[in-house]
Amino acid sequence: MPYIPLEEHLPGVTGLLEYRKDTAAPIRELTQILLRGPSTLTEGERELIATIVSHRNQCTFCVTAHTAVANIFLEEEKTSTRIKEDIGTAPVSDKMKALLTIASQVQESGKNVTTESIQKAKDAGATDMEIHDTVLIAALFCLYNRYVDGLSTVTPTDPEFYKGLGQRLKDHGYHRLPQGYDHLKKSNQ
Amino acid sequence: MPYIPLEEHLPGVTGLLEYRKDTAAPIRELTQILLRGPSTLTEGERELIATIVSHRNQCTFCVTAHTAVANIFLEEEKTSTRIKEDIGTAPVSDKMKALLTIASQVQESGKNVTTESIQKAKDAGATDMEIHDTVLIAALFCLYNRYVDGLSTVTPTDPEFYKGLGQRLKDHGYHRLPQGYDHLKKSNQ
Numbered sequence: 350m351p352y353i354p355l356e357e358h359l360p361g362v363t364g365l366l367e368y369r370k371d372t373a374a375p376i377r378e379l380t381q382i383l384l385r386g387p388s389t390l391t392e393g394e395r396e397l398i399a400t401i402v403s404h405r406n407q408c409t410f411c412v413t414a415h416t417a418v419a420n421i422f423l424e425e426e427k428t429s430t431r432i433k434e435d436i437g438t439a440p441v442s443d444k445m446k447a448l449l450t451i452a453s454q455v456q457e458s459g460k461n462v463t464t465e466s467i468q469k470a471k472d473a474g475a476t477d478m479e480i481h482d483t484v485l486i487a488a489l490f491c492l493y494n495r496y497v498d499g500l501s502t503v504t505p506t507d508p509e510f511y512k513g514l515g516q517r518l519k520d521h522g523y524h525r526l527p528q529g530y531d532h533l534k535k536s537n538q
Numbered sequence: 539m540p541y542i543p544l545e546e547h548l549p550g551v552t553g554l555l556e557y558r559k560d561t562a563a564p565i566r567e568l569t570q571i572l573l574r575g576p577s578t579l580t581e582g583e584r585e586l587i588a589t590i591v592s593h594r595n596q597c598t599f600c601v602t603a604h605t606a607v608a609n610i611f612l613e614e615e616k617t618s619t620r621i622k623e624d625i626g627t628a629p630v631s632d633k634m635k636a637l638l639t640i641a642s643q644v645q646e647s648g649k650n651v652t653t654e655s656i657q658k659a660k661d662a663g664a665t666d667m668e669i670h671d672t673v674l675i676a677a678l679f680c681l682y683n684r685y686v687d688g689l690s691t692v693t694p695t696d697p698e699f700y701k702g703l704g705q706r707l708k709d710h711g712y713h714r715l716p717q718g719y720d721h722l723k724k725s726n727q
Contacts, residue, residue: 352656353666369667372571372674375564382561407649451688459687460596467541477542478558481689485561488684495677498648499640500670 352501360503360510361410365496366525373525376492380523383486390479392519393422394445397432398452398486404433405456408494410504415490417515444473448483455487541690549692549699550599554685555714562714565681569712572675579668581708582611583634586621587641587675593622594645597683599693604679606704633662637672644676 355364366373384395396419403411416429423429431439436449447470454461462484470480505511517526544553555562573584585608592600605618612618620628625638636659643650651673659669694700706715 375568379564459684484688488681492677492681495648499673
């Protein structure tokens with residue numbers, strides 16, 4: 350049960366983003382820019398960064414949601430599973446291995462990022478902006494994971510919930526949907 | 539030396555916020571709302587939350603900067619020093635002790651916040667919004683600390699730098715100052 354009164358039909362971060370809409374707006378905007386804005390990293394790659402950090406923070410709501418949306422972008426489920434098991438042997442490029450390693454270091458502490466891990470990313474072709482964005486996405490999900498678990502929000506157990514949320518995050522990004530949108534969408538189908 | 543090319547005269551987070559201005563804008567806005575917007579917590583109390591989290595993340599730039607601005611708001615230096623040593627015996631209200639304890643738990647993991655620590659805050663008179671804001675401020679500084687250290691930004695050692703930054707954050711908050719502002723300000727004095 351959440352530590353503060355959140356709307357019961359809005360689990361995980363969704364209830365928090367409705368609880369205080371003025372702080373939610375810049376959080377949504379930052380996430381939209383980083384995960385959906387112009388980038389030389391694909392949306393799927395950026396969702397994998399969100400996934401690995403949430404996985405290592407053991408935030409079930411976030412890791413399940415971002416695994417779902419990564420799977421939709423990548424059109425397969427193997428990669429998201431494999432990066433959570435072992436980045437080194439996962440079916441991603443050397444550049445992504447290096448960036449996911451940096452993200453994992455950031456999850457523990459910014460101080461854990463090493464000159465060697467940065468050099469490895471640069472040697473594999475990562476640009477300065479890709480390194481910047483990897484660190485900031487990882488830091489942002491350290492915020493999200495703490496926000497979601499620190500207020501003890503509800504974690505749905507039905508896999509269908511996350512498939513639906515993943516599809517919505519793929520189709521509409523991190524913007525707030527207009528009120529009644531879900532209802533209208535359903536009635537139009 | 540920073541891992542990415544940042545302007546040399548802008549240490550810590552200041553160089554990062556200039557490096558990518560589109561992501562900086564919502565980060566600044568979120569910080570301004572949480573630390574300077576309307577709240578039943580004083581600006582000094584909110585800066586103490588930023589301070590304790592940055593201290594526990596060992597982010598020297600952030601802890602020194604937010605200690606400086608907390609001291610300016612509180613008009614003394616004892617409280618910020620004492621909370622870093624031991625929240626339990628620091629000269630703050632029972633409500634603030636409870637909220638700083640929650641912030642310290644969030645610093646480690648959102649999962650570390652307990653029903654007991656929340657109840658203690660509520661018993662000491664903390665509102666739901668104060669608990670919400672404490673968790674979100676703590677989570678936000680987990681983002682900042684990782685952003686600053688994860689990209690190996692420069693940490694000035696001159697105490698005067700932080701006094702100046704603290705005064706600016708007290709006088710102008712977290713908005714971006716117009717270009718040339720510092721120069722104009724200096725030449726008008």
